[in-house]
Amino acid sequence: ADNGHTVLLAGTPVDTDIIARIGKAGGVHPKLDQPLPGNVRPIANADLSDADVEAADMIVVGVSSPGISWAVERLAGAMKRPRRIAFVTKGLDKAGSSLVTLAGSLPSRLPQMSAFLGIGGPCIARELANRKPSACVYACADRQAAGEFAALMTTDYYRLSTTDDVVGVEACAALKNFYAIGVAAMQTRYPDSARADAQSKNPTAAAFTQATREMARLCERFGGRRDTAFDLAGLGDLHVTVGGGRNSRLGHELGRDRTVSDVMAKELAGETVEGIDTARMLSAWLQPTPGLEPIGPDRFPLAYAIIDAVLQDTPFKFDFATLTIS
Ligand SMILES: NC(=O)C1=CN([C@@H]2O[C@H](COP(=O)(O)OP(=O)(O)OC[C@H]3O[C@@H](n4cnc5c(N)ncnc54)[C@H](OP(=O)(O)O)[C@@H]3O)[C@@H](O)[C@H]2O)C=CC1
Numbered sequence: 377a378d379n380g381h382t383v384l385l386a387g388t389p390v391d392t393d394i395i396a397r398i399g400k401a402g403g404v405h406p407k408l409d410q411p412l413p414g415n416v417r418p419i420a421n422a423d424l425s426d427a428d429v430e431a432a433d434m435i436v437v438g439v440s441s442p443g444i445s446w447a448v449e450r451l452a453g454a455m456k457r458p459r460r461i462a463f464v465t466k467g468l469d470k471a472g473s474s475l476v477t478l479a480g481s482l483p484s485r486l487p488q489m490s491a492f493l494g495i496g497g498p499c500i501a502r503e504l505a506n507r508k509p510s511a512c513v514y515a516c517a518d519r520q521a522a523g524e525f526a527a528l529m530t531t532d533y534y535r536l537s538t539t540d541d542v543v544g545v546e547a548c549a550a551l552k553n554f555y556a557i558g559v560a561a562m563q564t565r566y567p568d569s570a571r572a573d574a575q576s577k578n579p580t581a582a583a584f585t586q587a588t589r590e591m592a593r594l595c596e597r598f599g600g601r602r603d604t605a606f607d608l609a610g611l612g613d614l615h616v617t618v619g620g621g622r623n624s625r626l627g628h629e630l631g632r633d634r635t636v637s638d639v640m641a642k643e644l645a646g647e648t649v650e651g652i653d654t655a656r657m658l659s660a661w662l663q664p665t666p667g668l669e670p671i672g673p674d675r676f677p678l679a680y681a682i683i684d685a686v687l688q689d690t691p692f693k694f695d696f697a698t699l700t701i702s
């Protein structure tokens with residue numbers, strides 16, 4: 377909007393109330409601090425016509441991962457000509473008994489999509505809406521397409537890099553939510569009353585490094601590049617999510633010996649905490665997978681600890697003796 381584009385902000389069927397609220401003069405989204413810019417028009421799903429979709433030069437999907445199938449089907453029904461589509465959604469998909477990134481699964485489900493663009497990197501929505509400096513990465517197998525989209529979107533406070541490692545960016549985007557749960561648990565597991573935030577820093581730093589190492593290994597397993605885990609979509613986004621995301625709010629409570637079901641029924645009721653979905657997805661890889669090296673607790677101790685806490689709904693346990701210090 378700040379670059380002068382006209383933006384149609386289309387809600388899903390479950391967003392009708394919020395679309396009406398933010399569409400009123402002075403209406404503010406409950407998670408944001410100020411009204412939308414004047415050139416952003418919120419529109420309810422029922423009012424979005426095929427002609428609106430037809431008129432769009434660029435489509436950006438921002439539903440959470442459980443809504444991705446709905447979004448893909450909605451677009452498949454409405455798109456009459458090929459278009460590039462960008463996704464901020466952070467999640468994984470199943471392919472038979474294995475796992476793939478959304479970059480791997482969505483193109484065949486949406487034949488009108490001429491290019492899949494993955495948006496990754498550290499970007500808390502409220503901060504971006506307040507125009508705080510943010511750096512993100514746009515990924516596409518066709519790097520020129522990523523560059524053209526970035527040119528439309530970049531501003532002085534929203535800085536963009538591009539890569540052709542779309543699988544790596546998409547893998548890290550989902551994995552960092554999952555690992556943020558474990559790293560954030562370490563922020564509260566060892567309280568330090570001498571600090572304002574009451575958090576010991578050493579355990580968090582050790583777990584953060586472990587998370588990054590494991591993320592790099594899993595990124596390669598998805599078919600992405602190892603380096604991507606050490607860039608904005610990997611450790612950059614892990615840092616922001618541990619510092620201020622919803623997944624870390626869950627992790628903080630797990631560090632206090634609470635369980636996932638208890639926290640999700642209370643403080644985080646109704647919130648989007650996608651690391652839980654990613655944990656369930658990743659558990660498929662703990663079983664032997666033909667043609668792939670097993671994911672063992674020796675190389676992925678933090679992943680095991682998070683998956684155990686989520687699947688067994690038990691308090692989070694991470695033994696520092698298992699850190700894979702090389
Ligand atoms: N917030 C952030 O800072 C960032 C978020 N992202 C990613 O963007 C995506 C959206 O995040 P965010 O906007 O914060 O999440 P929200 O939960 O605020 O919004 C997600 C949207 O998807 C809708 N939705 C959920 N399930 C379904 C479904 N089954 N069918 C149709 N629609 C559905 C939600 O409806 P309802 O509200 O009713 O659940 C809501 O409109 C996530 O994948 C997130 O990881 C990426 C970067 C930053």
Ligand SMILES: O=C(CO)COP(=O)(O)O
Nearest residue numbers: 498499500617621622623
């Ligand atoms: O992805 C995010 C920032 O880049 C937001 O993280 P949460 O989904 O944990 O709030």
